[in-house]
Amino acid sequence: MFFRLTTSGPMLALGLVIGAGALVLAQPAAAKIKVDAALMQTLDPDKDGTVDLNEVRTAAASEFRKLDKDNDGTLDAKELKGVLKKGAIKNADPDNDGTLDLNEYTAVVEKDFKAADHNNDGKLTEADLKSKKGRKLLKLI
Numbered sequence: 383m384f385f386r387l388t389t390s391g392p393m394l395a396l397g398l399v400i401g402a403g404a405l406v407l408a409q410p411a412a413a414k415i416k417v418d419a420a421l422m423q424t425l426d427p428d429k430d431g432t433v434d435l436n437e438v439r440t441a442a443a444s445e446f447r448k449l450d451k452d453n454d455g456t457l458d459a460k461e462l463k464g465v466l467k468k469g470a471i472k473n474a475d476p477d478n479d480g481t482l483d484l485n486e487y488t489a490v491v492e493k494d495f496k497a498a499d500h501n502n503d504g505k506l507t508e509a510d511l512k513s514k515k516g517r518k519l520l521k522l523i
């Protein structure tokens with residue numbers, strides 16, 4: 383019994399440390415963006431209760447600047463970590479230079495906007511933003 387405790391104790395502790403580390407790492411990706419009045423206020427400056435493509439483009443451009451940590455005008459895989467997966471970056475990068483410029487980034491945003499616009503009226507409601515496709519878009523803006 384004593385032997386078992388001395389061997390399994392450290393192993394258990396190590397397991398807990400690894401487990402806790404994984405939890406912390408997993409959190410940003412798993413954390414859901416809260417779609418509430420405050421978010422709508424940010425995304426809907428003309429206050430018509432919906433988010434149109436222009437509003438999304440504006441939000442995407444400011445998010446792009448925020449993500450572009452080294453201010454070189456493009457987003458590389460490191461800067462896009464947690465925003466777009468590797469495969470998604472590749473799909474969004476027609477000139478294949480491994481980075482997304484603002485045009486390439488905006489093209490992804492527009493595609494995701496259209497996907498989230500369930501009734502195709504060119505506007506996203508709070509419900510659209512709360513949907514799975516809406517949340518995908520929110521990661522980019």
Ligand SMILES: [Ca+2]
Pocket residue numbers: 425426427428429430431432433434437
């Ligand atoms: Ca609006």
Ligand SMILES: [Ca+2]
Pocket residue numbers: 449450451452453454455456457458461
């Ligand atoms: Ca950059």
Ligand SMILES: [Ca+2]
Pocket residue numbers: 475476477478479480481482483486
């Ligand atoms: Ca590119």
